[in-house]
Amino acid sequence: MRKKIMTISIFVAILLTGCTPEENQELATEEVTIVAGSIGGGWDITARAMQDSLLSENLIDGEIHVLNKVGAGGELGWKYTQQQKDPVLAVNSSLLITNHLLGQSQLTYKDFTLLAILATEWEVVVVSKDSSIDSAKTMMGNLKDAPHDYKIGVSPRLGNDDQLSFVLASKRAGVQPEKLNFQIYENSANVVDALLKKQIDVATMTLAEAKKYYDLDQVKILVISSDDRLKELPEVPTWSEEGIEIVFEHWRGIMGPPDMTEDEIRFWDQTIEKMVQTEQWQQTLEKYMWKDFYMNSSETTQFLEQQSKMYEDLMKTNEGNE
Template sequence: MKKIPYFIFTLFVIFCIGCSQNEKQETVTKDVTIIAPSSEGGGWDLTARALKDILMSEELINKNIRVVNKIGAGGELGWKYVMQQEDNVLAMNSSLLITNHLLGQSSITYNDFTPIATLATEWEVVIVSKDSSISSAKSLMNSLKKTPSAYKIGVSPRLGNDDQLSFVLASKQVDIQPEELDFYVYENSDQVVSALVKNQIDVATMSLSEAKKYYDSNQVKLLVISADKRLKELPEIPTWSEEGIELVFEHWRGIMGPPNMTKDEIEFWDMTIEKMVRTEKWKQTLKKYLWKDFYKNSSETSKYLEEQSKMYEVLMGVDMEN
């Protein structure tokens, strides 16, 4: 007789746990939109579409997910849209959210959003067209040291992003002043490479995942990578340190939501994204794009964004705009 109440109590506990999990699952009550504030094929877009595919294929969310590209103002157009939403609309982000504000190009800050997660990092590269006479990053920097405006340098989607910043930090080590460099800004990496192969610009700086497809199709040469050592996937590409410049630079991407998200919503996304980054499909995505896992949950991302903001204030103590 004593076992019956205990058995009933156990069933009750299991039932309540199930109810609690269902309630959290129902935090997302309608379809989800992920804003990629860039063109298709860019880093934000690739990350957003990977998220969508894995969350849906692994059945980690029971609603439909769509990716919407809102292009303009270095991400700001998409981010402003998310600020005006109430729920179920998320956006990809990166350090540009911080640097836009520090450069006075935007009034938006990371504090205007709810941090959801930091997802991955990747390396920055410098590229030239396959027929370029520039043979190495070392020779490039030596030429720029003599004549800083000798080469036109392509970057997207806005000055102040990690693509430009990594190049500026490398150039400063050989006493090149950033304001003397000749940067040309394009909407996306496709436009940058198009300008490169048409000889409208001479050099470009961008993330590895954006550059690799052009490298694989033999349109460009990779001069240097911002990694701490050569990648086993690209053993032929030297690091900055091998070119005489001590620079290791990682570019991160994450996801955020509109302001004033509820505690339940944040907990739901913490639980869901954490499950996603543990899947084999996410691990394969990291491998495919040569990204590095850098998962941080909402509270960890909040602290990280604050740390990054302080770091960029120091790094950007120079005028990066021409």
């Protein structure tokens, strides 16, 4: 009996030592790939911010590469990620949910291993610097009278938060959202280019995407989806100040291929939790005016379940735009 008890004790000890942080550290292989969309877009900015933070703080021993897979509203990159066995992660956003709801993708969040929600940022509406549209209130008033008259630029496809935030604001303003004239572009750079060439009248995008063109004095930011004015942009009013009660946060997260092991999930939980506390990551939040919104893998799964229900209700408003 003594020998049997000792054998069981040794076996339990081996199991426990197999779950230590030191063992998990070995799961960080020599090469990690983070899949993103077009260079300079929101997913790309997020992927490169992760790359910088993980490497600068030595949270990953090997190399980290950002792989830009452009096309189909994230679908190409996500299909690639789904098929990988090596350490490949992909940046995601609400398109992971809405692509499926719109019938544009067979993939859902359940087809991946959800690892984290990282941050949220605000949506903005921009016009060219010399546009005659001087406020969001004026814009919505014009759209209420003639909803098809303005061409509204959005990327990379309908159903993302850029478009849905505008749809929600227009609905609250009494505009018929199904009659809005959305023009689709591959990325935000193409949207702004079309705006400057007068091919479209208005554009909706995230603040991080719009900020560089605003700093270059190429566009005017009419309105922001935050609850209060940002201290960094005190001149930009909120939707509520323009008479439309809406606050809209755009989230981004990270996920891996399906069937990741518990050890792999535990490793990334530990590593990403450390990453979001680093000085490098905090500087990223400040630089892009993002809001910390970190959730670990289990919290992210619950969050996306809730988001899926919320977007399903919101997409009913958007059906006329397909």
